[in-house]
Structures are given as C-alpha cells and as structure tokens.
Amino acid sequence: MLVSKVLYLITQKRIRPSEIVMITFTNKAAAEMKKRIENAGYGKLGFVGTFHSFCASLLRKYAGRLGYGPDFVIFDDDDQGALLKQIIKEKDIARMTASYLSHLISAAKNQLIPPDKFTTFFPQERAADVAKIYSTYQARLKKNNAFDFDDLIIKVVELFRKDDEVRFLIHDKYTQILIDEFQDTNYAQYSLARLLSEESMDITVVGDFSQSIYSWRGADIRNLEKFQEDFPEGKVFELEQNYRSTPPILDFAYTVISKNNGHPILKLFTEKNGGEDIVIKQTQNEEDEALYLVSEIERLQSKFDYKEIAVLYRINAQSRAIEEALLQYGLPYMLIGGIRFYERKEIKDILSYMRLIINPDNEVAQERIMKLGKRKWVEFVEKAIPIREDIEKKDTESLMEEIFSATNYLALYNEKDPDEYSRLENIKELKSMANSYPNINDFLEQIALVESEYSEG
Structure with missing residues (x-):
C-alpha cells in the first residue's frame, strides 16, 4: 500500500524522492520497502526506516541543541538495566527491581511524561521513589551522553517543540510523511507524526483497529480516531x-x-x-491438550515437514505440558524466543529447594540456593528441619507451599512487572504439575526423566 502511494507521489505528483519519509516498525519491513522502491528505478527516498532510526539520524545532527554531543551512545536493555541497578544500590531502595523500574519509566516516556510529573500521572504505591529514580536515571544518561530507545523519540519531540528553526528545516526537507502500522503507535510516536506533518499536512498512515496487539507497550488504537480529528480534511480508504x-x-x-x-x-x-x-478442540486439561497437539502433528507429518508446523501458546508457562508431550513421543522441536521450562531460573531455584528437602547434602542444589543470598540460605537451613518432619505424609504441592512460606521466595517477584509476572506464572504452572505427582520423589524423578529425554534428543 505505502510503496504504491510513494510511486504515485513520484510519478503522478512529481514529488522528489528526497522529500519522502517512510516509517514502519521493523527493520525487515523497512528493508523490503526500500528494495521495492529502488528496484522501480526512482532512486533513494529521503528516509525509509523505523521511528527510532529516523529519530537517531536527526539527533546525530541536532543533539547539540539539547545539550548532547553528536557522538552520543544508545543504551540497550542491558545497559539500561545496569544503570538502574547502580542507582537502586546507591539510593538503597529495597523491593524494586531494574526491570520493574524500566517498565514504568518506559511507560512514562511513551506518554511524554517527565520525571517531575510522574507522580501526577502514575499515582501508585511508591510513585515518589520511582520518580526520584527516573529523575536520577535521566541525569545519568545525560552525564554519559547517552539516550535509551524511548529517548530517541521523546527528545526529537522535545527538539521540535523548543526549536522552531530545526522544525522548519525538517518541514522544508521532508514534505511527504508515510507511516505503516499506525495502530501500533503510542502517544509519543503520534506526537512526532503530527509535528512532522503540521506544516504541509501531507501525511499518509495505514492502520487496522483489529490488528492492535501492542497495548501492553503503550500502543493506543485511539490514535487512528485522533488522526481523523487532527487531520479533518484527510480521506479514509477502506482496504x-x-x-x-x-x-x-x-x-x-x-x-x-x-x-x-x-x-x-x-x-x-x-x-x-x-x-x-477452523477446528476448535476443547480438552479436559493441559495434558490432554498436549496429547491432542501431538496427534495432530503426527497426522500432519505425512504432508509437511516438522519445520513447517508451528505451535503457538499465549504465555510461556504453557510450554511445560507441550514440551513434555513432544519429548515423550520423540517429536523434534525448537523453542523460539524462550528458554525450556525446566531451565528457567525460578523453576531451577524451586527445584533446588525441593531437592534439598529430600537430600540436605545435595551440593549442586546448595550452591544454587546460596547464590540467592547468604541470609536466605541460613533461613532455609533453619526452617528446613520442620518441613522435613513427617515428609512422607505431605504431598508435593503442600511441601512447595511450605518452602514458599519458609523462604519468602515469591516475594522476589513483583507481579506488576511484566517479566516477573511471567516468572510467577511459570511457578504457578509448576504447582499445577505437582498435583499430578503428589509424591515428591515421583515429582522430581519425572522432571529428571523429561530433561534426560531432551538431552538424548
């Protein structure tokens, strides 16, 4: 759609390619658009790429107007996490993780909310502490002459709002703005789109209300409606x-x-x-569901290679039953974008606690738990004694609950943090499996067998 519009602008409206900006959400999509236009023989456009790459290119030229050097660095997730951990340690703030703070700071930036306004728009528990860390974080970024990915967009918005000269220069340079997947834009990206096109009002966006799946990272489908309000002379074409x-x-x-x-x-x-x-299959539980998937894969295997068959699940915790069934029936698989269920940190931690209840001399389990902190290790050693009492009368789930109570392990994770919520879901899934193996030795043996099948495969 957008490529056709670009070719129309060049051939019918005589717009110079250098005046056209095409923005999308992935580098892959941008590369495909760029290739199709170049293959048409009309040369290079003014810009083709993502919001972040477009903003980075502008900041390389104009960052000095905001007090940054042109040789600024871009902090990735690991850099961001490391800096936040430093600040947490320096300020001696307990019960806040870097990932949780990163999520909140990103949410604020997506809405163009600065540190001094954070408590107004995020009136939640410990908002004042988050605001202080947010403020320090921004100051430290500037000290390092660095931006994080959210900054790339909000700093260009700030630049356009503060510096008329730069804004007019960009308006003169780029007269046609085209944006793909507009339903996935957040408030900051929408604000940038409007600032880029407010002079010429020549902007084309493609979006689908029904394809918006990124609200969890700030996307707002209302931007499609707002676009029609802010550009009342725009025409809507239903594709x-x-x-x-x-x-x-x-x-x-x-x-x-x-x-x-x-x-x-x-x-x-x-x-x-x-x-x-479309087939809708209702099963009794997750194990039945996994067995059904195995039978369907075996049926399809007569027509398709294994690599052509995909299984999608909603949350990572659901992979456990599916992985076990695939291993049990010897079906090869590759887990994409995740870690095998029993290799996940929180699962290995809990299994180590349980193995120590059975065998206090398990050195591998001891080493893992000691890495959680000396205090936690000492507390566990003291409280493990009553947990072991009458162990033959306790089922696996009850023992697991006693371990949680004795170690306060679940408190390590904040359910408001998306990453940590996923870990809590994995723990819940492990508890669900415990119901199928009430004897702790059977439970641990089954897990060992599953893991050995994976290793042999």
Whole structure:
C-alpha cells in the first residue's frame, strides 16, 4: 500500500524522492520497502526506516541543541538495566527491581511524561521513589551522553517543540510523511507524526483497529480516531481485500472480531478459493491438550515437514505440558524466543529447594540456593528441619507451599512487572504439575526423566 502511494507521489505528483519519509516498525519491513522502491528505478527516498532510526539520524545532527554531543551512545536493555541497578544500590531502595523500574519509566516516556510529573500521572504505591529514580536515571544518561530507545523519540519531540528553526528545516526537507502500522503507535510516536506533518499536512498512515496487539507497550488504537480529528480534511480508504488468507480464516476472524463494539470493523474478502476449516478442540486439561497437539502433528507429518508446523501458546508457562508431550513421543522441536521450562531460573531455584528437602547434602542444589543470598540460605537451613518432619505424609504441592512460606521466595517477584509476572506464572504452572505427582520423589524423578529425554534428543 505505502510503496504504491510513494510511486504515485513520484510519478503522478512529481514529488522528489528526497522529500519522502517512510516509517514502519521493523527493520525487515523497512528493508523490503526500500528494495521495492529502488528496484522501480526512482532512486533513494529521503528516509525509509523505523521511528527510532529516523529519530537517531536527526539527533546525530541536532543533539547539540539539547545539550548532547553528536557522538552520543544508545543504551540497550542491558545497559539500561545496569544503570538502574547502580542507582537502586546507591539510593538503597529495597523491593524494586531494574526491570520493574524500566517498565514504568518506559511507560512514562511513551506518554511524554517527565520525571517531575510522574507522580501526577502514575499515582501508585511508591510513585515518589520511582520518580526520584527516573529523575536520577535521566541525569545519568545525560552525564554519559547517552539516550535509551524511548529517548530517541521523546527528545526529537522535545527538539521540535523548543526549536522552531530545526522544525522548519525538517518541514522544508521532508514534505511527504508515510507511516505503516499506525495502530501500533503510542502517544509519543503520534506526537512526532503530527509535528512532522503540521506544516504541509501531507501525511499518509495505514492502520487496522483489529490488528492492535501492542497495548501492553503503550500502543493506543485511539490514535487512528485522533488522526481523523487532527487531520479533518484527510480521506479514509477502506482496504477490504485480503491477499494472504483463505475464506474460512477470514470468516472465522470476522465472527470473532465483529463482537467488538469499541472500534470500526471491516468485512474482509479474498479472491482465493478453498482453505481448511477452523477446528476448535476443547480438552479436559493441559495434558490432554498436549496429547491432542501431538496427534495432530503426527497426522500432519505425512504432508509437511516438522519445520513447517508451528505451535503457538499465549504465555510461556504453557510450554511445560507441550514440551513434555513432544519429548515423550520423540517429536523434534525448537523453542523460539524462550528458554525450556525446566531451565528457567525460578523453576531451577524451586527445584533446588525441593531437592534439598529430600537430600540436605545435595551440593549442586546448595550452591544454587546460596547464590540467592547468604541470609536466605541460613533461613532455609533453619526452617528446613520442620518441613522435613513427617515428609512422607505431605504431598508435593503442600511441601512447595511450605518452602514458599519458609523462604519468602515469591516475594522476589513483583507481579506488576511484566517479566516477573511471567516468572510467577511459570511457578504457578509448576504447582499445577505437582498435583499430578503428589509424591515428591515421583515429582522430581519425572522432571529428571523429561530433561534426560531432551538431552538424548
């Protein structure tokens, strides 16, 4: 869509390619757009890339206007986490993790909320502490002549709002702004889009209310509605023809999406024929679900290679039952974008506690728990004695609960932190598995067998 619009602007409206900016959300999509335009023989555009790369290119030229040097560095997630950990330690603030603070600071930046306004817009528990860390964090970034990824956008917005000369220079240089996946923009990105186009009002955006899946990282589908308010002379074209999916998929999707009354719904169509029907299978529990998946994979394997079959799940904790079933039946698999269930930190920690309840001399488990802190180790040693009493009368889940109570292990994770919430979900899944193996020795043996099957595979 956007590539066609660019070619139209160049060939029909005689817009110079150097005046056109195309922005999307992934480098892969940007590279594909750039290649298609270059292959058409019209040369390079003014810019093709992501919001962050576009802003970084502007800051390399104009960062001095904000008090930064042109040779600034960009802090990635690891750098950001390391800096926050330093600040937490210096300020001696307990019960706050770097990942939790990073999440809150990013949420604030996505809404263009500075440190001094944080408590107004985030009136939550310990907001004042977060605001202080946020303020110190920003000061330390500047001291290091560094930006994090969120800064790249908010600093350009700040630049445009403060410096008319720069804003007019950019308006003169780039007269046509095109943005893909607009439903995934947050407030800061929307503000940037508006500032870029407020002079010429020549802006094209492509977006789909029904494809917004990034609200958890600040995306706001209301930006599509706001766009129509801020650009009242804009024209809306409904692109209802689908080129990828088959009729059964489109019909099923519409049946689900049409129940949403919160935004406009398009009835998509395709000129493709055929396609398999959607199957909804209700199973009794996660183990039955995993076995059903195995049977379906074996059925499909006569037509497709294993590498052509994908299994999607909603949260990482759901991988446990699926992984075990695949291993049990000898089906090869690769876990994408995650760590095997029993290799996850929180799972290994809990299993180490449980192995020490059975065998206090387990050196490997001892070493792992001691790394959690000397105090926690001493407390566990003292409280493990009553846990072991009458152990043969206790089921696995009860023992697990006693360990949680004795060690206060769950307090290590903040459920408001997305990463740590995922760890708590994994722990919940481990507890669920404990119901199937009430004897702790059977429980630990089953896990060992599952892991050995993976190693042998």
